[in-house]
Amino acid sequence: MFFPLFWVKSQSPKKLCLRIREEVEVLHMDSLIHCKAGKFAFAFLGLPVGANMKRAKFWKPIVDKFNSKLSGWKAKNLSLAGRITLAKAVLGALSNYYLSLFKASPFSVALDRDPLSGPEAQQLDDLNNTMTCCNLSNKEDIWSWAGNRTEELNVAALRATILDSSNQHSSLWLLWNKWVTPKINIFCWRACLQRIPSKMGLNYRGIGVDNLMCSRCGLMEESVMHILWDCFFAKSVWRTIFTWVKITFPNKVSSVRKLLAKAEEMLWKKTIGAILQVAACEIWKARNEKTFNERQIHYERTMDIIKENSFLFICNRSKFCNLDWARWVDFNVRDVIV
Numbered sequence: 569m570f571f572p573l574f575w576v577k578s579q580s581p582k583k584l585c586l587r588i589r590e591e592v593e594v595l596h597m598d599s600l601i602h603c604k605a606g607k608f609a610f611a612f613l614g615l616p617v618g619a620n621m622k623r624a625k626f627w628k629p630i631v632d633k634f635n636s637k638l639s640g641w642k643a644k645n646l647s648l649a650g651r652i653t654l655a656k657a658v659l660g661a662l663s664n665y666y667l668s669l670f671k672a673s674p675f676s677v678a679l680d681r682d683p684l685s686g687p688e689a690q691q692l693d694d695l696n697n698t699m700t701c702c703n704l705s706n707k708e709d710i711w712s713w714a715g716n717r718t719e720e721l722n723v724a725a726l727r728a729t730i731l732d733s734s735n736q737h738s739s740l741w742l743l744w745n746k747w748v749t750p751k752i753n754i755f756c757w758r759a760c761l762q763r764i765p766s767k768m769g770l771n772y773r774g775i776g777v778d779n780l781m782c783s784r785c786g787l788m789e790e791s792v793m794h795i796l797w798d799c800f801f802a803k804s805v806w807r808t809i810f811t812w813v814k815i816t817f818p819n820k821v822s823s824v825r826k827l828l829a830k831a832e833e834m835l836w837k838k839t840i841g842a843i844l845q846v847a848a849c850e851i852w853k854a855r856n857e858k859t860f861n862e863r864q865i866h867y868e869r870t871m872d873i874i875k876e877n878s879f880l881f882i883c884n885r886s887k888f889c890n891l892d893w894a895r896w897v898d899f900n901v902r903d904v905i906v
């Protein structure tokens with residue numbers, strides 16, 4: 569007549585979930601095991617139990633839970649590194665908790681507003697094109713494994729897929745340098761991914777920017793690559809740096825990632841890597857001074873700051889705490905660092 573589904577313990581009165589075929593059984597069970605009769609769906613530990621998760625309204629409490637976690641943060645008081653750690657810990661745990669129990673729908677499209685710009689409209693077109701290629705049927709959903717090596721899901725196939733994906737991105741993680749601050753590391757990581765808010769980047773994300781031209785030279789549209797490499801100001805800084813550290817200036821650089829990875833070719837890659845990362849960060853700061861405060865910083869001033877900051881970082885964050893400033897200015901420290 570009935571069988572137990574699960575037994576849950578909590579501070580509130582204990583709940584025993586039974587599937588009962590006859591309505592009259594409810595009254596019988598009520599007196600027998602001293603439980604109150606309830607109805608599906610109910611919430612337990614924040615999870616809707618017995619709800620049809622294919623319906624959008626049952627996902628609303630879960631979406632609200634994410635919103636409440638985000639709105640409660642005092643994000644302005646946290647460093648960038650702190651925000652990333654918190655986002656990983658809280659949002660990662662929430663999604664693990666909820667989405668491990670429920671299967672989300674493959675996709676759903678609902679626009680809160682019309683596309684703002686050309687790139688957004690293009691993204692919507694791409695999405696529609698992708699969706700038209702999908703064949704949906706009324707059959708029951710089934711789980712399938714999208715691994716690239718075998719049709720069958722097993723631990724070996726899963727492990728191979730994870731290793732493949734980590735190899736693909738591992739080169740980005742090689743740039744992490746403990747001799748500079750997490751803030752500089754994160755800036756460089758974001759720059760490699762084109763995720764710093766250049767004018768082109770903001771426009772791509774649908775944020776209206778009146779003038780896309782570089783505020784420093786006014787000759788080209790302001791992309792991440794233009795700010796950090798192609799602009800005259802950036803080129804002047806990089807030329808001085810490569811001369812200072814006695815490395816041949818690379819005439820062709822195709823990406824920020826490849827520029828920062830120049831340090832990997834050196835014997836003292838950690839020192840050069842720290843200098844390149846500090847330089848990228850200072851070029852970005854000089855760009856912000858011009859864009860937001862109309863302050864033109866001379867490249868020699870930026871160069872002085874790069875020498876000072878990289879010296880202080882290496883003295884305080886590496887084992888080479890006895891570096892000599894006069895020798896550092898000439899970059900005559902090979903015998904100390906290598």
Ligand SMILES: [Zn+2]
Pocket residue numbers: 782783784785786787788794798799800
């Ligand atoms: Zn420029």
